[in-house]
Each structure stands twice: as C-alpha cells, then as structure tokens.
Amino acid sequence: xSAIELEDLTKVYATGVTAVDRLSLDVAPGEFVVLVGxxxxxxxxxxxxxxxxxxxTSGTVRLADRVVNAVSPRQRNVxxxxxxxxxxxxxxxxxxxxxxxxxKGVPKTDRDRRVREAATVLGLSDLLGxxxxxxxxxxxxxxxxxxxxxxxxxxxxxxxxxxxxxxxxRVQMRSExxxxxxxxxxxxxxxTHDQVEAMTMxxxxxxxxDGVLQQxxxxxxxxxQPANLFVAQFIGSPEMNVYQAAVDVSGDLVLGSQRIPxxxxxxxxxxxxxxxxxxxxxxxDLALGPASAGLPSGSGTLAADIRVVESLGSELHAVFxxxxxxxxxxxxxxAAGEAADSGQLDLAYNGVARLDGRAMIxxxxxxxxxxxxxxxxxxxxxxxxxxxxxxxxxxxxxxxPSRGIAGAVG
Amino acid sequence: MTGQVLTPQAPPTGAAPAPSRRERRxxxxxxxxxxEIPVELYGLRRGTVTLLTMLAFLFAIFxxxxxxxxxxxxxxxxxxxxxxxxxxxxRPFNFFHTFSLLxxxxxxxxxxxQWLGNTALYAVLxxxxxxxxxxxxxxxxxxxxFRGSRVAFYVIIxxxxxxxxxLTIPLYLTYAKAHLINSIxxxxxxxxxxxxxxxxxxxxADISVPRDLIDAARIDGAGELRIFFRIALPLMMPxxxxxxxxxxxxxxxNYFLPLLIFNINTKYPLTxxxxxxxxxxxxxxxxxxxxxxxxxxxxTIIPLIALFLILQRYWRGGxxxxxxxx
Numbered sequence: 001x002s003a004i005e006l007e008d009l010t011k012v013y014a015t016g017v018t019a020v021d022r023l024s025l026d027v028a029p030g031e032f033v034v035l036v037g038x039x040x041x042x043x044x045x046x047x048x049x050x051x052x053x054x055x056x057t058s059g060t061v062r063l064a065d066r067v068v069n070a071v072s073p074r075q076r077n078v079x080x081x082x083x084x085x086x087x088x089x090x091x092x093x094x095x096x097x098x099x100x101x102x103x104k105g106v107p108k109t110d111r112d113r114r115v116r117e118a119a120t121v122l123g124l125s126d127l128l129g130x131x132x133x134x135x136x137x138x139x140x141x142x143x144x145x146x147x148x149x150x151x152x153x154x155x156x157x158x159x160x161x162x163x164x165x166x167x168x169x170r171v172q173m174r175s176e177x178x179x180x181x182x183x184x185x186x187x188x189x190x191x192t193h194d195q196v197e198a199m200t201m202x203x204x205x206x207x208x209x210d211g212v213l214q215q216x217x218x219x220x221x222x223x224x225q226p227a228n229l230f231v232a233q234f235i236g237s238p239e240m241n242v243y244q245a246a247v248d249v250s251g252d253l254v255l256g257s258q259r260i261p262x263x264x265x266x267x268x269x270x271x272x273x274x275x276x277x278x279x280x281x282x283x284x285d286l287a288l289g290p291a292s293a294g295l296p297s298g299s300g301t302l303a304a305d306i307r308v309v310e311s312l313g314s315e316l317h318a319v320f321x322x323x324x325x326x327x328x329x330x331x332x333x334x335a336a337g338e339a340a341d342s343g344q345l346d347l348a349y350n351g352v353a354r355l356d357g358r359a360m361i362x363x364x365x366x367x368x369x370x371x372x373x374x375x376x377x378x379x380x381x382x383x384x385x386x387x388x389x390x391x392x393x394x395x396x397x398x399x400x401p402s403r404g405i406a407g408a409v410g
Numbered sequence: 411m412t413g414q415v416l417t418p419q420a421p422p423t424g425a426a427p428a429p430s431r432r433e434r435r436x437x438x439x440x441x442x443x444x445x446e447i448p449v450e451l452y453g454l455r456r457g458t459v460t461l462l463t464m465l466a467f468l469f470a471i472f473x474x475x476x477x478x479x480x481x482x483x484x485x486x487x488x489x490x491x492x493x494x495x496x497x498x499x500x501r502p503f504n505f506f507h508t509f510s511l512l513x514x515x516x517x518x519x520x521x522x523x524q525w526l527g528n529t530a531l532y533a534v535l536x537x538x539x540x541x542x543x544x545x546x547x548x549x550x551x552x553x554x555x556f557r558g559s560r561v562a563f564y565v566i567i568x569x570x571x572x573x574x575x576x577l578t579i580p581l582y583l584t585y586a587k588a589h590l591i592n593s594i595x596x597x598x599x600x601x602x603x604x605x606x607x608x609x610x611x612x613x614x615a616d617i618s619v620p621r622d623l624i625d626a627a628r629i630d631g632a633g634e635l636r637i638f639f640r641i642a643l644p645l646m647m648p649x650x651x652x653x654x655x656x657x658x659x660x661x662x663x664n665y666f667l668p669l670l671i672f673n674i675n676t677k678y679p680l681t682x683x684x685x686x687x688x689x690x691x692x693x694x695x696x697x698x699x700x701x702x703x704x705x706x707x708x709x710t711i712i713p714l715i716a717l718f719l720i721l722q723r724y725w726r727g728g729x730x731x732x733x734x735x736x
Contacts, residue, residue: 053625073628080629086622089733090644099640100630132733147630 001065002026003187004033004050004155009059011045011211019045021211022059027155032181032188034202036195038234042211043191044083044159050189051157052076063155079148079186080157084164085140087132087147093119094128097146118150121183122176138169145177149184156181156188162197174200195235199223207231229327229384232280232377238317240377241351242280243324247272253279253300253376256324260300262373268388269378277387278327280377283317283354286369288361301368307349309363318353318361326350327381480708484508488701508701512709516699519690520675522706525683529662530713532594532679536601537658544604544653548611549642553624563612569605574666585671596671597679601661607653614649615642623733651721659714680710 004027011020020042027033035043048054050061052073060067068076079100088096094115101111119125122142132140141161148156161177162170178201181188192198198205199219207214207222207230214234215227226232226240233239245255247269253260262269269277286302304320311317353369361367378387452459482498483491485505494500512522551563574581581600590596619642627637643650665681672678675686684706691699 051625051629053628073625074631074633076629078629080626082622082626084620084622085733086620086626087733088623088627088641099627099632103631103633103636147626151630 001029002062003029003031003064004189005060005062005065006046006050007060007062009046009049009061010057011042011049011054012057019211020049023208023211023213024059025206025213025216027187027189029187030185032178032190032201032203034198034205035189035191035208036198036202036205036234037193037208037214039193041208043193043208045211046208047080047157047159047189047191050155051078051080076155077151077153078155078157079151079153081144081148081159081161083160085132085144087140087143089132091131092128093124093130093132093135093143093146096132096143097124097128097150100147100151114150115146118146121149121180122146137165138173141165141173142176145180149180152184153186156184156186158188158190160192161190163192163194170197177201196237199235205235207234209234225386225388226377227386229278229280229379229386232379232386236282238283238352238354240280240282241286242278242327242379243322243350244276244327244381245279245324246276247274249274253373255279255302256322258302258322258324260302260371260373260376262376272378272387276381278379278381278384280379281371281375282377283352285372285375286351286353286355288353288355288359288367288369300371300373302371303366303368304351304353306361306363306365306367309361311357314357316355316357316359316361318355318359318367319349320351320353320367321349322351324350327379477711480704480711484701484705484708486701486704488698491700491704504701505705508705511702512705516687516702517690517696519686519696519699520678520683522680522683522702522709524676525678525680526709528594528677529679529681529710532597532601532664532668533658533661535594535598536661537654539598539602540604540607540657540661541650541654543602544607544611544657545615545643545646545650546638547608548613548649549615549619549638549646551608551612552615553619553621553642566605566608569603570609578670582670591671592674592677593671594677597661597668600667601657601664604653604657604660607657610653610656611646611649614652615646618645618649620733648724651724655718655721658717662710662714680706684710 006026007024009020009023010018012018023042023046025033035046037043045054049056050063052068052071056069060069062068063076063078088099091099094112097118098111098115101114106114115128116125119128122145124139124142124146127135127139127143132143135143141164144161158177162173165173174197177190190197190201199222202219204217205219205222206216209230215222215231219235222231222235226235229242233242243255245253247262248254248259251262251269251273253262302322304322306318306320308319309316310319355361379385380387479496483496485503486494486500487502487504490500490504512526515521547566551559585591585596590599623641623645624637627641632640662679663681664679665685668677668679668682669685672682675683678686684703687696687699687703687706690696691703
C-alpha cells in the first residue's frame with residue numbers, strides 16, 4: 001500500500017501551459033519524500049493537486065489506495081503547511097491549531113487536550129493565547145505545523161514551509177520538522193526549491209524540471225548516480241563542473257587541450273569512442289597534491305588556473321579556469337559568458353574545486369588537480385542522459401543494472 | 411554644579427514596573443511622531459505649505475457654516491430667524507419649546523418623532539440588508555470563479571450609472587402591481603440593493619482575504635459558509651463597516667424613493683416629512699413651521715454624526731498582520 005500514489009498526473013492550464021507532465025511517484029506510509037526543483041517547475045502545482053486545491057487535467061491521485069481526483073480537500077484528510085503559513089490572523093494560536101478539530105465537531109474538552117498536546121510537541125505551550133501578529137517568524141511557522149499535526153492526518157503536505165525564515169532558523173527548523181515527522185509518522189510530501197533541504201531531509205527525493213520528473217530516489221543515489229545532466233547540476237553545492245569533451249578511440253578523455261586516461265574503456269562508454277560526450281566532475285572529486293597520495297593508480301591530472309580562492313574556514317573553494325567549454329545551462333555557464341562579454345577574460349572561470357580548508361593555494365597559481373576517472377560522470381551530449389558505467393557503479397558500491405543510457409527514472 | 415540635585419536612576423533590575431496604560435499611549439504617540447517626516451523634508455516650501463493650510467481651513471469653514479447656522483437658529487423664534495443676524499443668537503431662547511414640538515403632530519401634517527422612527531427603521535433594515543448582501547456578493551465575486559461572474563460584476567457596475575429618476579415610472583407601476591405602495595418593504599427591499607456596496611466589498615475582499623487562507627480553511631475541513639463567517643468576514647470587517655455606513659446614510663438621506671411610494675404621512679421618513687413642512691411653509695403660508703424645519707434639520711444629522719464616531723473605532727489597519735509571511 002502507498003500512502004500517496006500519483007499516476008501520470010498532469011496539469012495543463014487554460015493558457016496552454018503544462019505545469020505538471022505525467023508525474024508518477026509513490027510515497028510509502030511514514031515516508032518523507034521531497035519534491036525539489038527550480039521555481040516554476042510545477043512542484044507546488046503537483047502538491048496542490050494532491051491537496052485538492054487544484055483541478056487535475058489527467059492522471060490520478062490515490063491516497064491510501066483510494067482515487068481522490070473528485071474528492072474535495074475537506075474530505076481528503078490531508079494536512080498542509082503553506083509557504084506563507086496562512087495563519088488565521090484574528091484567531092489565537094490555540095484557535096488556529098484547533099480550527100480543524102472544531103470543524104470536525106470534536107468536543108471542546110477533547111479539542112483543548114489535543115491542542116495542548118500539539119503545542120507541547122512544538123514548544124508553543126506558553127503562546128496559546130497569543131495572536132499570530134504577536135509571534136516571531138519561527139513561532140508562526142510552528143503554529144502552521146501545529147495546525148497540521150493536531151489532526152493526526154494520514155498525509156502531510158508541506159509547501160516550502162521554511163523559505164520565509166532566515167538562514168539560521170531554517171537550519172534549526174529542518175531538524176524540528178523531521179523530529180515532528182518522526183513523532184507523528186504520517187507520510188509526508190515536502191516541496192522545496194532548496195537542494196540542501198532536499199538532501200538533508202528526504203528519505204527519497206523527486207527532482208522535477210519543467211513539470212517532468214527527472215529522477216526519483218534516495219539522496220545518495222541522486223548524488224552519486226544522477227540520471228541526467230539536470231539532476232547532476234541541480235543536486236550538490238557547489239554544483240558539478242561539466243564540460244564538453246570527447247572520448248578518443250584509445251579510451252582517453254579529451255578535455256580541451258588535456259587528456260585524462262580512463263583506463264580500460266568502460267562498456268557503457270564504448271559506443272562513444274571517438275565521439276563527443278559531456279563530462280562532469282564534482283568539486284570535491286578534484287584533489288591537490290602528488291598523484292601518489294590516496295587515489296587509485298591510473299588517476300589523471302587536470303591542470304587549471306586558479307582565479308579566486310574562497311575560504312569558508314572548514315573548506316576552501318578554488319574557482320578555476322580550464323581551456324574546455326562549459327556544458328549545461330546553469331550558473332557557471334552564465335558566469336563564464338558574463339565574464340567573456342565584459343572582456344575580463346582573465347577573470348573568466350569555468351570550474352570550482354572544493355579543497356581542504358588548510359590547502360596552500362593562491363589565486364593566479366597554476367595547479368594540477370588529481371582526478372579519479374571512476375568519479376567522473378558522463379552524459380550524452382544530445383539528450384543529457386547519464387551514460388551508465390560499470391566501473392563507477394562498482395566503485396561506489398551500489399549495484400545498478402547496466403542500462404547503457406539511463407533515461408528519466410520513475 | 412549649582413545646588414542641583416541629581417536624582418539617582420533606578421538600577422536596571424529585571425522586574426521594571428509595567429508602564430501604565432496612559433504612559434503606553436503616550437509612548438505610542440511619540441513613536442508615531444518619530445515616524446512622521448518633518449514638513450521641511452517633503453520638498454515643499456514653507457510658503458506653499460502655509461498657503462495650502464489656509465485653503466484647507468477656508469474650505470473647512472465653508473463646509474461647517476451651514477451646521478453652525480442650524481445650531482444657532484434652532485434657538486430662535488420664527489420672527490427672529492428672519493429678522494436677526496443669522497450667525498448670532500437672539501432672545502428669546504426658544505430651543506426647548508421648538509424641540510418639544512418635534513414630538514407633536516403639528517397642524518395635522520405629521521409628527522417629527524414618528525418620521526425619525528420610520529427613518530431609523532428603514533435605514534437599519536435597508537442598511538444592514540444592503541451590507542449583508544454586498545458582503546456575500548463581494549466575497550463571492552472576489553474569490554469564486556463561476557460562469558458569468560465577470561458579466562454579473564459588470565452589470566452591477568453598470569447599475570451604478572443608472573439614476574433612479576430614470577426608473578420612476580416603471581418602478582411605480584411595478585410597485586403598484588406588487589402592492590408595495592405605502593409598504594415599508596417597498597422602501598426597505600430596494601434599499602438593500604447597493605451596487606456601490608458590492609463593488610467596494612469585492613475590492614475589499616480581494617485585498618483582505620488571501621486565497622491561501624481560504625485554501626487552508628478548506629484543508630482544515632471547514633465548509634464554505636463557515637469559511638465566510640469564521641475566516642473571511644472578520645478580515646473584511648473594516649470594509650463591511652464602511653459599506654454599512656454608506657448604506658445607512660444613503661437610506662437616511664433618500665428622498666426620491668419614499669416620495670414615490672408613500673402617500674400617507676405616518677409612513678414618511680424625515681426627508682419627505684421635512685419636505686412636506688417646507689412646502690407648507692413656503693407655499694401655504696404656514697410660517698410657524700420654519701423653526702421646526704430648522705430644528706428638524708439639526709436633529710436629523712445628529713444620529714449620522716454619532717454613527718460615524720462610533721464606527722470610527724473599528725477602522726483600523728493591520729488586520730492581516732502575522733497571517734502571511736512576506
């Protein structure tokens with residue numbers, strides 16, 4: 001049984017815009033699933049369709065194996081936390097939390113007890129008599145959660161519940177939300193545009209782009225085996241460096257003017273011998289120092305000009321430039337284009353390495369990064385789909401069926 | 411230091427006495443003043459500000475002069491109203507005598523106090539009815555999409571533009587057929603139709619009742635009526651009171667409709683009753699009615715001023731504070 005099951009869920013607006021395109025996914029009872037994607041990708045629309053606040057163009061929503069397409073939100077027994085909290089401003093905290101119970105006709109004494117219990121879970125016990133305007137942002141957020149959990153719903157929906165909080169409070173509330181989720185155990189669908197929230201909170205993550213599901217899986221899976229270029233760049237911060245490259249017939253990777261031996265040519269990559277590919281490498285997979293230290297033999301090196309060094313204390317981000325063209329359409333590509341346009345070619349950069357906080361490195365230096373070929377990600381230049389490699393799957397210790405080119409999963 | 415006594419400041423202990431209510435109000439006023447920009451910073455010259463202030467002052471006098479005249483002349487006898495200076499008092503002081511006449515049936519033309527009662531009844535029924543209908547309709551038009559909702563709204567707006575005089579004959583004929591002549595319902599039912607009220611409520615509901623709040627209430631299992639009464643209506647309250655005031659004043663001052671439908675003076679509202687008196691005084695030589703007209707005019711406006719002062723407390727901003735995160 002699934003707590004929530006979406007099947008080919010589609011939303012086409014009257015304007016002809018397709019907000020959600022054949023979205024299928026399931027949430028097991030008690031599971032915490034994060035729906036993540038850039039703004040405008042349709043994640044909130046999908047959530048609102050589950051809640052019953054948005055009509056469904058085609059496809060089905062099942063809650064506890066019951067098709068609820070035509071069921072009003074009132075009768076779906078879902079609770080929802082809104083992005084802007086949507087507290088009832090003229091009601092006290094207690095009345096806000098107890099509103100759903102009052103609607104169900106729960107007797108006053110019973111209602112008071114349950115409101116107090118929910119308030120205790122959320123640390124709101126002293127604030128029950130206050131109005132929303134007398135609360136801080138974090139407290140309001142808690143009231144919004146309280147309003148949802150007091151009903152003991154089967155399904156819990158959250159629409160960017162933390163996005164209005166400041167950065168520090170947001171981190172705090174992340175663990176708070178998870179704690180509450182564990183306490184009530186309801187299947188949760190959580191929408192966010194923040195991949196860090198997704199990675200830290202989700203049992204599973206569904207990545208959405210332009211209304212289409214890109215990949216659905218555990219955080220580690222998405223990080224280590226992104227199904228396509230979009231997921232590869234969306235998950236992880238700083239984002240993955242991606243370049244246009246080629247695999248030559250001898251099995252070396254040609255990246256600008258540099259070559260990185262890939263060792264024995266992987267079966268997945270074999271069809272690409274002598275053809276262009278897109279190669280991706282995560283910032284933390286670039287290492288400084290002599291080739292002997294810690295990395296498997298056969299590691300290649302990548303020479304790069306350091307442009308900027310950003311120290312975060314515990315780690316260091318080295319912004320560099322190599323003579324290869326950036327692939328993908330995300331921030332780095334935009335930044336590279338901007339620098340080129342403004343004529344500041346010496347400031348143009350096209351990659352970031354994440355190094356130890358005490359690494360001795362200065363801007364203007366030319367360094368050689370060591371690269372473990374098994375940590376490289378390859379994507380088809382035409383489709384952006386990941387090229388699945390036996391070696392990378394084996395080395396990361398996860399069994400993945402060999403599929404050649406992995407399309408969108410789900 | 412020349413003999414000045416320095417009062418030692420109380421040490422900042424944790425339990426400072428809570429400021430009194432008056433003190434809190436004073437502080438709030440001061441804080442309010444702090445936020446106001448001094449006139450110099452408006453970018454206007456002193457002279458301009460003075461000139462505009464003078465103009466505003468003159469306009470205020472111009473507006474208040476009739477009320478002052480009413481107040482002064484309500485104390486005079488019939489003769490003095492015509493023979494003494496209009497903006498000063500004259501003996502004998504006749505206020506209470508004239509006032510007592512408001513409670514009598516003068517010359518068989520009707521009793522003022524009865525007209526006042528009629529007016530109050532029509533105004534309350536019509537005003538409350540108009541406000542209720544406007545609130546429902548405005549909320550409905552602002553927050554629900556249904557077939558024809560836009561057309562309906564435009565028709566209502568168009569209703570604003572039709573002067574009631576244009577409808578005299580059809581209205582009278584319809585009323586005659588519906589037996590609404592000399593019926594209070596003939597007065598009250600049309601008064602409950604307020605296109606301007608619907609328009610104001612729609613606009614107000616649109617800005618004061620966020621869609622997310624309605625969605626949240628739906629998910630919380632509230633029915634649409636409960637959402638309206640428990641969530642939307644409290645948030646629309648300042649707008650509701652505005653419409654209530656406008657509607658009551660409109661009925662209170664309505665002359666044309668009651669003139670059309672009432673032909674017995676016990677049903678008259680103040681407007682028509684005073685009109686009758688005025689007509690008698692001017693055309694039938696009943697000059698003894700002039701002091702009554704003045705007094706009647708004065709008493710007529712007092713309830714409206716009182717109503718405005720009472721409702722004023724409820725116009726406050728910030729209804730939505732704390733509900734919606736930026």
